[in-house]
Amino acid sequence: MIPIRRVVRFLKTPFQYQACLLTMARPLTLCHLNRWCLRKFAVELGGGTYPVYFALNANPSVKDYEDDLAFQKLFDCAKGYSVHVSTGDRIQRARLHCDLQNTLVSRLPKTCNVLDLVDFQPDVKNSVIKGFFIQDSKDSQQTDRVLQELFQRHSFNLCTYFREEDDKLWWQYVWSQTDHGEMTVVKKNCVVPTETPVTHPSETNIINNVVFYSFEEAYNVLKECIKIIPESKQVLEAAEQCLSSVKRGTFPVIIVEGLDATGKTTLTQSLSQALEGSLLKSPPECLSPWRVRFDAEPPLIRRAFYALGNYITAGQIATQSAHSPVIVDRYWHSTAAYAIATEVSGKAENLPALSSDVYRWPSDLLKPDLVVLLTVSPAERQRRLQARGGDKTKEEAELEANQLFRQKVEEAFKRIEDPACAVIDAGPAREEVLKEVLLLINNKCHL
Ligand SMILES: Nc1ncnc2c1ncn2[C@@H]1O[C@H](COP(=O)(O)OP(=O)(O)O)[C@@H](O)[C@H]1O
Numbered sequence: 001m002i003p004i005r006r007v008v009r010f011l012k013t014p015f016q017y018q019a020c021l022l023t024m025a026r027p028l029t030l031c032h033l034n035r036w037c038l039r040k041f042a043v044e045l046g047g048g049t050y051p052v053y054f055a056l057n058a059n060p061s062v063k064d065y066e067d068d069l070a071f072q073k074l075f076d077c078a079k080g081y082s083v084h085v086s087t088g089d090r091i092q093r094a095r096l097h098c099d100l101q102n103t104l105v106s107r108l109p110k111t112c113n114v115l116d117l118v119d120f121q122p123d124v125k126n127s128v129i130k131g132f133f134i135q136d137s138k139d140s141q142q143t144d145r146v147l148q149e150l151f152q153r154h155s156f157n158l159c160t161y162f163r164e165e166d167d168k169l170w171w172q173y174v175w176s177q178t179d180h181g182e183m184t185v186v187k188k189n190c191v192v193p194t195e196t197p198v199t200h201p202s203e204t205n206i207i208n209n210v211v212f213y214s215f216e217e218a219y220n221v222l223k224e225c226i227k228i229i230p231e232s233k234q235v236l237e238a239a240e241q242c243l244s245s246v247k248r249g250t251f252p253v254i255i256v257e258g259l260d261a262t263g264k265t266t267l268t269q270s271l272s273q274a275l276e277g278s279l280l281k282s283p284p285e286c287l288s289p290w291r292v293r294f295d296a297e298p299p300l301i302r303r304a305f306y307a308l309g310n311y312i313t314a315g316q317i318a319t320q321s322a323h324s325p326v327i328v329d330r331y332w333h334s335t336a337a338y339a340i341a342t343e344v345s346g347k348a349e350n351l352p353a354l355s356s357d358v359y360r361w362p363s364d365l366l367k368p369d370l371v372v373l374l375t376v377s378p379a380e381r382q383r384r385l386q387a388r389g390g391d392k393t394k395e396e397a398e399l400e401a402n403q404l405f406r407q408k409v410e411e412a413f414k415r416i417e418d419p420a421c422a423v424i425d426a427g428p429a430r431e432e433v434l435k436e437v438l439l440l441i442n443n444k445c446h447l
């Protein structure tokens with residue numbers, strides 16, 4: 001039986017509680033609970049520079065906590081909460097996760113600090129569940145109210161974290177709802193620090209959740225979206241057409257990649273003139289009407305949209321390469337590098353190791369002959385951005401603000417294999433950059 005006395009003291013009334021049998025709790029939560037004790041938790045502390053890991057332990061000792069400053073920092077608050085979406089449907093889960101974040105940020109009192117959390121079973125594929133850890137520096141009833149409301153309206157898992165005054169151990173209480181809509185604690189475990197896993201948990205989440213390695217994987221995501229995003233149908237139709245495309249021709253296919261404002265548009269235009277080639281881009285023009293719509297969606301859906309864009313561009317490359325060289329502004333490297341960099345928190349060192357499967361090329365996607373990665377110093381990039389002016393997309397604005405993110409994107413570009421990028425310093429004058437890339441093309445491609 002759960003020691004309800006502690007829970008009552010912790011929650012101080014806004015939650016209704018009831019000592020009830022597990023069988024009365026929501027089946028969804030129950031099924032989740034079966035393997036609950038095997039799960040580990042990673043919370044992004046320190047502005048996302050390092051995760052703090054904790055696990056559950058039925059027989060802890062106070063010694064487990066000693067000297068673990070990061071762990072102490074995480075639980076150094078009046079109350080702790082964790083919440084994540086628990087619905088089985090991946091589209092709904094992805095969208096509810098975004099809604100949850102917006103709600104937490106907008107409705108929780110200022111005493112709360114909302115941190116990214118993932119819980120996972122080490123080395124178990126698809127076991128990553130994303131959520132949030134909330135540190136409340138005060139014993140705020142508003143926090144309880146907001147979370148209780150959320151919990152009762154949606155499929156969320158809610159845990160509270162508590163330490164008694166005379167106790168040195170921290171406890172996690174897992175909440176569920178009875179058939180009568182009352183909230184009840186169904187499990188209680190001690191939380192203890194745990195070692196950093198060899199593989200960053202987000203790495204296991206990348207494959208076919210934010211980076212897609214086949215047409216079918218990306219296609220299926222948008223197919224599952226048709227009811228909630230009707231525009232998906234048109235995107236799917238455009239993608240289906242590219243399947244019947246001709247085999248690629250013999251002219252070289254050159255991709256130009258790089259961060260925003262590194263000079264891709266400038267270079268691709270001058271290259272296509274110099275080589276009398278066709279100029280293409282990914283995402284292709286035909287997807288432009290729906291880009292803003294999909295940019296507003298969570299990563300699962302947004303990345304699947306861009307992945308399908310690459311297959312449509314591949315169809316166009318195949319046709320054009322029968323007549324002339326083809327120059328392409330962004331392609332799969334962009335889709336993968338931005339997705340990987342967004343998914344992995346903190347520094348570039350947290351990126352999956354060079355040998356990781358996340359960097360492999362999709363076996364069914366047309367391969368280019370050369371991928372050129374343009375790099376410029378942060379200061380020069382900033383100067384070019386300012387000189388260019390114009391509207392910034394949300395991601396561009398984030399990119400500008402976030403030096404760490406930029407480093408991760410560029411590093412992810414460089415780690416993608418087969419074909420790997422040829423890195424070109426795009427800092428010199430336009431003509432110099434063009435000359436250098438033409439030289440590279442002459443060396444690497446048959447013209
Ligand atoms: N080699 C270069 N030297 C100086 N300015 C450049 C160079 N290449 C591009 N620019 C300028 O920098 C800005 C960004 O270039 P652009 O080609 O639009 O980048 P991207 O397509 O990568 O976003 C533009 O105003 C462009 O005229």
Ligand SMILES: Nc1ccn([C@@H]2O[C@H](COP(=O)(O)OP(=O)(O)O)[C@@H](O)[C@H]2O)c(=O)n1
Pocket residue numbers: 259260261264282283306309310330331332334335336338339393395396
């Ligand atoms: N092939 C592509 C192209 C863009 N993208 C996404 O679109 C964003 C950049 O597109 P953009 O149109 O702003 O690029 P530029 O205008 O800077 O060339 C990236 O941040 C990626 O998230 C992608 O995923 N795959």
